[in-house]
Amino acid sequence: MATLINLAPFLVMLLVFYFLLIRPQQKRQKAVQQMQSNLQKGDHVITIGGLHGKVDVIDEATVVIVSTDGSKLTFDRNAIREVKSEK
Numbered sequence: 001m002a003t004l005i006n007l008a009p010f011l012v013m014l015l016v017f018y019f020l021l022i023r024p025q026q027k028r029q030k031a032v033q034q035m036q037s038n039l040q041k042g043d044h045v046i047t048i049g050g051l052h053g054k055v056d057v058i059d060e061a062t063v064v065i066v067s068t069d070g071s072k073l074t075f076d077r078n079a080i081r082e083v084k085s086e087k
Helices: 002-037
Strands: 044-047 052-058 062-067 072-076 080-083
Touching: 002 080, 044 062
Parallel strands: none
Antiparallel strands: 044 052, 044 080, 052 062, 062 072
């Protein structure tokens, strides 16, 4: 019983750590994976490097993005940070 009482603060810290840090990160990661898997041709995207462009071609692992000057660049699908909403 004494050992359980001594371990209680550590268990509480682990629970707090899980709910404040680990679980939210897992939710964000799941949302990013969902966004990357739902990419479609014509979506306006921003890459992790900050490139803004429009999706031209998609396959399983790569995405071809057309930048504003018309150049086509190939990126890994994981390099897409966000899909911009159309205005």
